[in-house]
Amino acid sequence: MIKVQIESTEVQVKQGTSQRSGKAYSIKEQEAWGYFTDPQGKPHPHPQKIRLTLGDDQQPYPVGAYVMADESHYPDRFGQVTTRAKLIPLNEGIKRMIAFINVNAPSGPAKQAA
Secondary structure (H helix, E strand, O other), X not given: OOEEEEOOOOEEEEEEEOOOOOOEEEEEEEEEEEEOEOOOOOEOOOOEEEEEEEOXXXXXXXXXXXXXXXXXXXXXXXXXXXXXOOEEEHHHHHHHHHHHHHHHOOOOOOOOOO
């Protein structure tokens, strides 16, 4: 699970006209801090500034601690894993993780590692 900290409800809006289609566009973004690991799984010593894209009618996330929901990650049209962050409150993320562990726990005694 990726922890995300929201410190402000301020939203930046990018607007323009697509050169390809000629249609107007508007992209809403909210700044946040993400707690990530390096490729070896070691936590970075500091959170990293990230931008979350909000839906057209989506309100900004309130200030607080969150995790990225499982549904944030999905295969794109080319079969590549892509991410569009959807946040859930940290406490809800912990509840989901506990439920996942309980559902996927072995039903019998755990086998000893050889």
